[in-house]
Amino acid sequence: MSRYTDERGLGDVSVRRDDAGYEDIRRGVVWNELTPARFPDVIVRAASAGDVVEAVRLARSRRLQVAVRSGGHSWCGSPLRDGGMLIDLSGLRNCSVDPDSATATVQPGVTGVQLTSELGRHGLAFPTGHCGSVAVGGYLLSGGLGWNSPACGPACAGVERIEAVTADGEPVTCSESEHRDLFWAARGAGPGFFAAVTAFRLRLYPRPGAITSTVWTFPLAHVTEVAHWATEVAAGLPPAVEASLSLGTVRPGTEPGTRAVTVTGTAFGASRQEAGEFLLPLRDCPLRRLALSRRLDEPMTFEALYDSSAALWPARFRYAADTLWSDAGFPALLGELAEALDTAPSDRALVLAPFSPAGRPPPDMAFSVLGQSYVVPYAVWDDPRQDAANTGWLREAMHRVEPLGTGHYIAEADLTAASSRARRSFTADDWQRLRNVRTRYDPDGLFWSYLSPDEAAP
Template sequence: MSRYAQIRGLGGLSVRRNEAGYEDIRRAAVWNTLTPARFPDVIVRAESAGDVVHAVRQALSQRLQVAIRSGGHSWCGSPLRDGGMLIDLSGLRGCAVDPDSATATVQPGVTGGQLTSELGRHGLAFPTGHCGSVTVGGYLLSGGLGWNSGVRGPACASVEQIEAVTADGEPVTCSQNENGDLFWAARGAGPGFFAAVTAFRLRLYPHPGAIASTRWTFPLANVTEVTHWGTELAAGLAPNVEFSFSLGTADPGTQPGPKVVTVTGTAFAASRQEASGFLRPLRHCPLRQSPLSRQLDEPTTFEALYDSCAAVWPPRLRYAADTLWSDTGVPTLLSELAEVVDSAPSNRSLVLAPFSPAGRPPPDMAFSALGESYVAPYAVWDDPRQDAANIGWLREAMHRVEPLGTGHYIAEADLTAASSRARRSFTADDWQRLRSLRTRHDPDGVFCSYLSPDEAAL
């Protein structure tokens, strides 16, 4: 008899390694086409919260370790592990909005774009991720640095309750007042969380009456001057303005072009007039260098913002990414990275540096912003023959700035790197608390911990 008996009561799909269709399903479990060579023994595509309960109990009976996928980007392919069971939650796509209480109950497979569209029908909004194709499950568990985070904070701060399946296969409800330790860990622990979340109750906010963006683009050679100007400017902007720098190629999706530094401010406001007022400090640039292009107070929508991000991070490409928190100023960090960007083997690769993307969150969650500055290099390419060159480029970019770092953002950190990426994504106290909670709630290690080679056991 097969070691992997049929999962009783399962409504979704279950496929074992070496069965027909396994490889297609394994590859589909990672959005990135740079698919890791890691092979679960069995993959379960759940269609309901009940399916998750059945799958975890089956894993327990067969002594299989469990990994969880919600359907987001996960650049390093964290859900794919060798051996054990992968439970795919991307089929859990329920979304129930209660306009009267300004809350929504959302399952992990709902994408940010779908959630935004549904909430917009009720005049409501939520700080979803910047890419509309990212599902809410992994995004919320990792903290969630999304749209308008200067006002709303990390998205996990707006999670009021979760429904989860624990390491003993039991469904539980977690909130500040019920199973509070699990709730604390669920808001920030990311891919090391030791339960399977099947639903989130979210606190919602009024939909902005107007969104507008201002953008300036300059030659990369002017990065130091541009970032000094932008950093001084950003310090005085209203928190409703999401401000960022990026280093990369102008129009990378069309043809090779000049390397540029781009300054972008996006205002979320009650009216077009208010949005223009928020962006007024960005209207005039005192730099002697003429910009290559500019866009002033351009009206936009969430849908258009998602389209812009999809153009930068399109599907069916190969990706490697990493993150760094730092107390060093953005001008110094980006000046270090500009030379690396200039020599990138792919014209699609870039570095993103949001200005104060999440502020300082309250102390009742695992997530924390670990520095005053934040940078994220992305290697983006399409030719498998260039894998080594592009991954090497990412490593070189991080090598330049990591000595200036104070930590990493667990959602997009390169957890395959042979260093303490996971541990350095939390304060020392929070890391110890996560270790203690895992020992208490998952003593047998049913759920996979972090992918980092030296932290797999937390």
């Protein structure tokens, strides 16, 4: 039993570094098989909001810096730090829906699949993360670019209130009328947020009556032409269509190892007819003779959408990712990244390029859209001996496009890279505001700040 927790009654939910089972628990807090070599002194697996209060108070009394984890989907493993205390919130998974007010109160460990299923019972929905196993905690704190976000906006725009434990160990309620600055920071600050959120109140949306998808796939050599066409079409699509370009290796129905560019439109409509009408601009493609395959107006479900994401980002693989906002168009960005993809050491590497991923301009909050275009390259592999080759490939791919960049998205940015990824994930004014709010709520730096090694972080 941990010497840190005996006197506070947390011994049954905590493990310290020299306890049996510590390493399995440490590895288990990161979904990525590429587990960082960082070792907290103690890991507290909270079973209630009260455990979080006690853990923060204990950490403060012991001068242990605190990191917080909900679902472990941070590609760079931000919650794992050397020393201090890691508070694991993945066991906090209560979800309460109020159909009359179209709101839900959810704890941070609730996953997208769990939330979508529960909301479906009431004919409601929320823009959850594209991977169903992503928990809402870190996702909402980082902004949240998920299913149907072009219509709903970033997921954090749907947060109406949070319950949090501040650095002094006090539980507080934050909203537009209470602790307003902390509420502002909670919607977008990401892994540098300086409190532990134990519950979110979410504003919900009507559940789509039908989901329909259209997909065109072309040889990667035609990426520039395809990007021009897709950009033109996407500009005329309604917000209820989530449109994207992706670069990767296509397997079923093509020669093994065929690298391709794919255009996907997913419509969320009140009926199948409406969803199909939303996708009409994607039906007639002037490049259709070049296509490797096409699927038009294919009926989908949320479960099928999660399955498609799971195929791209399967469990038990090793991952590295980075992000870039840019004012350059997709023809220029994807032209560079397509050349990089041809040199990828793994045929699972991919690049995602969604159109208008955050939808309408968000309200006043820490998250902000920093460019007209957005791309996310992913290195995906399974052999530990290929770690250096794959992480090196990602850095080189980013090096090709960073001169075109205007910023990063904190949720998936490579915060281990030797540059100011965290600072460049916010406007200059918002970065300064984050510094000021952190100074007010966590003047002693109890909560770890961002992972970037050279960051002059708030």
